[in-house]
Amino acid sequence: MTARILDGTKIRDEVFVELKGEIRALDASGIRPGLAAVLVGDDPASQLYVKSKIAACEQLGLASWMHRPPATITTQEMLQLVDDLNRDDAVDGILIQLPLPKQVDTKRVLEAVDPAKDVDGFHPVNLGRLVSGRPGLVACTPAGCMEILCRNNIAIEGANAVVLGRSDIVGKPMGLLLMHANATVTICHSKTRDLPETVRRADIIVAAMGKAGYVAAEWIRPGAAVIDVGTNRVTDAQEAARLFKNFPERLEKFRTKNSALVGDVHPDALNVAGALTPVPGGVGPMTITMLMSNTVKAARLRRGVPVASGSSSSSSSTSSNSSASSSKQTQTTTAR
Numbered sequence: 266m267t268a269r270i271l272d273g274t275k276i277r278d279e280v281f282v283e284l285k286g287e288i289r290a291l292d293a294s295g296i297r298p299g300l301a302a303v304l305v306g307d308d309p310a311s312q313l314y315v316k317s318k319i320a321a322c323e324q325l326g327l328a329s330w331m332h333r334p335p336a337t338i339t340t341q342e343m344l345q346l347v348d349d350l351n352r353d354d355a356v357d358g359i360l361i362q363l364p365l366p367k368q369v370d371t372k373r374v375l376e377a378v379d380p381a382k383d384v385d386g387f388h389p390v391n392l393g394r395l396v397s398g399r400p401g402l403v404a405c406t407p408a409g410c411m412e413i414l415c416r417n418n419i420a421i422e423g424a425n426a427v428v429l430g431r432s433d434i435v436g437k438p439m440g441l442l443l444m445h446a447n448a449t450v451t452i453c454h455s456k457t458r459d460l461p462e463t464v465r466r467a468d469i470i471v472a473a474m475g476k477a478g479y480v481a482a483e484w485i486r487p488g489a490a491v492i493d494v495g496t497n498r499v500t501d502a503q504e505a506a507r508l509f510k511n512f513p514e515r516l517e518k519f520r521t522k523n524s525a526l527v528g529d530v531h532p533d534a535l536n537v538a539g540a541l542t543p544v545p546g547g548v549g550p551m552t553i554t555m556l557m558s559n560t561v562k563a564a565r566l567r568r569g570v571p572v573a574s575g576s577s578s579s580s581s582s583t584s585s586n587s588s589a590s591s592s593k594q595t596q597t598t599t600a601r
């Protein structure tokens with residue numbers, strides 16, 4: 266049996282269509298939502314991420330600004346830049362691309378961002394709102410995972426959900442979102458005892474620990490829904506041979522390029538899971554999508570524009586109202 270593919274690029278396209286409608290409606294009221302991105306230094310991966318985020322703004326017709334301080338910037342200088350962006354009324358969303366250089370106090374900088382403009386959902390005020398089930402801006406990757414589950418009608422209410430990884434950015438908010446949608450949630454980490462047995466009980470697995478192919482196919486209950494947050498670049502030929510032993514085409518592609526992207530879930534999961542996000546093309550596209558959605562949401566909330574029902578930026582999947590989020594589910598027991 267082969268898992269149903271949970272296509273993130275397809276959902277991104279759907280959400281973009283919905284966002285374009287919202288952006289047009291805001292434009293008619295003289296509002297153009299805008300995102301300010303801060304990219305410190307020259308890290309190639311960060312440059313690529315921020316470039317994609319700015320390109321998405323342009324595609325949707327959002328205003329965007331790119332700030333490029335040097336890698337030598339101090340905490341004080343970063344705080345000054347954040348203060349300027351907080352005060353700039355044209356800026357609805359502030360994105361500080363991470364990681365920041367060692368000399369910069371990252372937590373202090375993130376806490377200086379106005380929570381109303383915190384489109385990454387990293388500010389303690391927004392995390393607190395999420396904990397207490399109040400509306401706020403939710404971290405983009407877990408919000409994107411919820412969107413994938415909801416738009417594919419995967420039953421969350423009553424499901425056993427296992428989240429692997431407890432980071433502030435993914436694991437913790439993911440656990441809260443699933444809990445608010447009435448799943449029974451287990452968060453696993455490096456000290457969890459008998460991980461395979463715990464994962465085997467899951468109807469929904471969210472893998473977010475950053476280890477290529479770590480979740481073995483044998484750990485997965487047949488029919489479970491698997492959300493793979495990992496994006497790991499594999500360059501070791503032996504590792505690629507282990508991962509792709511049942512996927513000769515992927516192994517061949519690895520041999521021509523000397524690298525491949527692999528999630529945290531072993532590719533063999535395709536033959537056990539009921540539904541599965543591919544890597545690439547699953548969760549990845551949803552992170553930028555939810556950043557765009559949060560920017561539109563921040564623009565509306567800051568200006569007191571009411572939410573149009575069914576709008577992407579008022580997504581029911583990340584709503585604090587658990588009955589709203591669960592009402593979208595069809596009550597099937599597996600992901601097929």
Ligand code: GUN
Binds near residue numbers: 361362363364385552
């Ligand atoms: N660096 C890697 N992922 C992210 C993200 O989602 N947001 C920000 N701001 N920086 C990142």
